[in-house]
Amino acid sequence: MLLTGQSFCILNAIWGGAQVFQNRLWLFFWIALFLSTVEVGLEYRAHLRGWDSPVFGRAGLSDGDESGSAAQAARIYGPAPGFPFRSRIVGAEKDRETTRIWIASASYAQDEYQPPTKIFPVRLEEQLTDSGHSVQVLNASQAGWGVQANIDMLQDLAPIWSPDVAILYQGSADIGQLISAYLAAEEIQTVEDDERDLNDDATPARPNWTVRFVESTTVYSILKGYVSARIAKTRVLSDELPPEAFETLEKRVVAFIAAARAVGAVPVLSTFATSHHRKDLGNFPSSVTTMLFKYNLHLSLLGWVDTVEKFNRLMAEVAQEYDVLLIDVDAAFADAPQLFRDYIHFAPEGHDRVAVTLANGLQKAALVPLPRTGDWAE
């Protein structure tokens, strides 16, 4: 009764408050209703097209397997409590004959838009196992992570999981951080901007709940793609990253090699694959350019192509200098844009090709134990 009385008082007060504005406060309600309606409508459209959305949940994981395979996959594959990797769940202990491969990457390997059975770390394990090797792959990848975050995770968890090989597959995530640090910072109007902490970019501050809420909506994602990206394309864009950016990148890659060796793993570097290359300039599909300019306001298409080329050259130079195996994943994707679903993320067939390329590279370098029977290539 007391609650009812209080509720009545509150409602009465709200009504009195609304009255003084002569019901103008309903405008807020109608605006909220309009925005919610637009969001729900767009989410439903996205849901029908196979994308996941906050209201309708996950929709896009059709792996072509039999019914119920997704649920089964969820039990077989991580992440799970005590197993923070998106790959087949294994125990921390392993026998001597088993080679444990650590994949340090970002959304390219984590790829929440594909079922775990389709992503290249899992496919790599299957490839090698099918060839008779005893391997376990730990997919230590997280969307948005750069090399520094990969190093942090390796240092934190490698003592428990004891990887034998640590493969670094990185690219656009670090390039994005370097753009923020070197191109965006130059444009910001500050009197004293000499204090530049790159580690801040590696672990950006968590935005507040309102920002997270708005950015999780479908309408926001669509506006970013259709409006913001088109505006960004018309900016004065840079055609290259400054040399200091690559010096920073080199330090990170060298730090990864050192971190891997420190935990007893053999580091392996890889080039970064993209759907389009320099010869494709002028013919980039709009979906690719939209994706590139959705969050990048500074580097032109030419700049991206140039940076990825320099990035891959840098990986090769570092690999040579530090006596590390380099697997040229990018070379396996020449003239194969159909293997990508955007500029940097793979379609299921693309994941397969990465897995095959990595498996070949590891076997040729004898970084995985010899097959139990026969030749791996049979």
Next chain:
Amino acid sequence: MNFNSSSFLFFFPAVVLLFALVRGRRVPRDLCLLATSYFFYMSWNWKYAGLIAFSTLVDYFVARVMGRQTNPRKRMALLCLSLSTNLGLLGLFKYFNFFARSAAEASEIFGLDLSAAHVDLLLPVGISFYTFQTLSYTIDVYRGAIPVERNLLRFAVFVSFFPQLVAGPIVRASEFLPQLRKGPQISPSRFDDGMSLIFRGLFKKIVIADLLATLGVDAVFSDPSSFSSWDLLFALYGYSFQIYNDFSGYSDIAIGAAKVLGYDIPDNFNRPYLSQNVREFWTRWHISLSSWLRDYLYISLGGNRKTAFRTRVNLLLTMLLGGLWHGAAMNFVLWGGYHGLLLVLAGRGTERTPHRSGWSTVWRRVGCFHLVVFGWLLFRVTSMENFVDYAFGLLQFSGGTRLNGSFYAVLALAALAHCLDWNRFEAWRSRFFALPLPLQAVVFGGLILGFCGATLGAPSFIYFQF
């Protein structure tokens, strides 16, 4: 929390609804405004809320004691206490490093080696604004221009009122405290006025100011040597409209938000680029600051009550300090000095040249605009090298452009919007607000979506750094 952030989209309606609940009772109403204002400020950095509280308490108690004092010397001592506390905090947080560095550089000229002391402090957002606001109160009490405010809660609301807390307009106690005593003047028409001002301000900020910055101005200023003279000139025009729309957009949102809550904040801009001379410009640009400087600094220095030479010196000093108010850097001091010089010259010119009309007016406006635009170059550069590069590039008279057509389109829109007299659209506005609320909501909702799409990155307001 910025006005152009998603947080404000949730915060403001919540504050209005809460305020509607408590608007009828004085103490809950003031508590609501104080709590929401501190929440607004603390969402940026909670630690520096203590500074506002400290300034509030010092000025409240100084004024209370001053009100009981009749001895002029003691009153002056109390005023000095308030001035030294407020200006001391401002000096510590904003100017200490600048003066220490300048002193060290000056010592090098004389062959001395004084290493610059450095205080590692973050500049509290809005400190220049609320410091001037509280100072105006104690100075007015000292002058006997306003009565002492005895209610601490009300005084705290006056200092921290969230719409104008971080970037003005600088509200005088004589304008705002009576409104707080009387209570909010809420009405549907004021609500409509406020909402249209908020959306106009967001349009100015997001569609004009931020797009001008992101489509050209920032890139050109960051590396002037790689652009033609044409681009440098139009980027400078672009910055002139960017800073106007950024700051006047903020002021519009602040005035609009206050109006929805039932309070009036004075106008801060009146189409300044249509001024015919620099003196007129300063009656149309950042009006609350220029009138503050006039009333509390220029007049205190003697104003024009002494010789013509002294008047000019006072004018120069006032503008130099006005420039320094904007930031602890030499370019702001030079910008202030430049405007001071223009004001001195404009004062002499006005005495000789009678007002004309027609084409003469147009040319005077164009001339004044370009004088002001050149001043913005001093204001915007990040170093003297940057200024020299830019000015040198301008004088190359080279053609060609790297700026996209969209930049010129936004610039043209900015110029058109600046020339428009918005009051002429009053009939349209009334017709719009006569529409059913759901239809209005569709328009406002559409604008919010448009603003969201047009926002690239998370640009803050330029005047936040002052």
